[in-house]
Amino acid sequence: MSKFSKLKVELKKLLAQLGEIRTADAVLNYAEDDVTVGIAVYVESDGEFIPAADGEYVADDGRTYVVADGIITDIKTKEEVEEVEEVEEALEETPEVESTPDAIEEIRKEINELYNIVDQLVKKVAAVESAGVETNAQLQKVCEMSAIESAEVEIDKKEANLTTKDRNFNAMLEGIKEASRK
Numbered sequence: 001m002s003k004f005s006k007l008k009v010e011l012k013k014l015l016a017q018l019g020e021i022r023t024a025d026a027v028l029n030y031a032e033d034d035v036t037v038g039i040a041v042y043v044e045s046d047g048e049f050i051p052a053a054d055g056e057y058v059a060d061d062g063r064t065y066v067v068a069d070g071i072i073t074d075i076k077t078k079e080e081v082e083e084v085e086e087v088e089e090a091l092e093e094t095p096e097v098e099s100t101p102d103a104i105e106e107i108r109k110e111i112n113e114l115y116n117i118v119d120q121l122v123k124k125v126a127a128v129e130s131a132g133v134e135t136n137a138q139l140q141k142v143c144e145m146s147a148i149e150s151a152e153v154e155i156d157k158k159e160a161n162l163t164t165k166d167r168n169f170n171a172m173l174e175g176i177k178e179a180s181r182k
Helices: 003-016 078-093 101-144 151-160 164-181
Strands: 019-022 027-030 042-045 048-051 055-058 064-068 071-076
Antiparallel strands (some): 027 042, 055 064, 064 071
């Protein structure tokens, strides 16, 4: 047997002692005591062990092994994988914002409409403030006017201004009222 053949047989024996990780895509073989980031992993192809192809391998226990250049670069737990999938699904469901010229023009129109509404509101507020100033001025005038005297005071003033003739007439009326009561 040639040295090359002997080496090949020894290598196969050594590789037969490899640990393995069963995944849906392939069986990953390794020559270390523990599976950790940084170890080399191999797959069997036509009786030969070759470095595992780049990609993610989901093991039967739910862990995901990320392989690059035949080396494990990351090990994700089932929960971590589910969280990543949820985030990816949420991103897929997020509606994309339209950035076409039509969408931009539509937004400009809406902004202009809002500016018009604000302008109208400013004008109405100014009108209300102006009316309030006028009302305050009128109220001030009313407050400055002398208070209206009671009706009795007015009657007393009118009686004081009556002529003698008017007084005699009022006295005669009072006499008639008294006589009619008796």
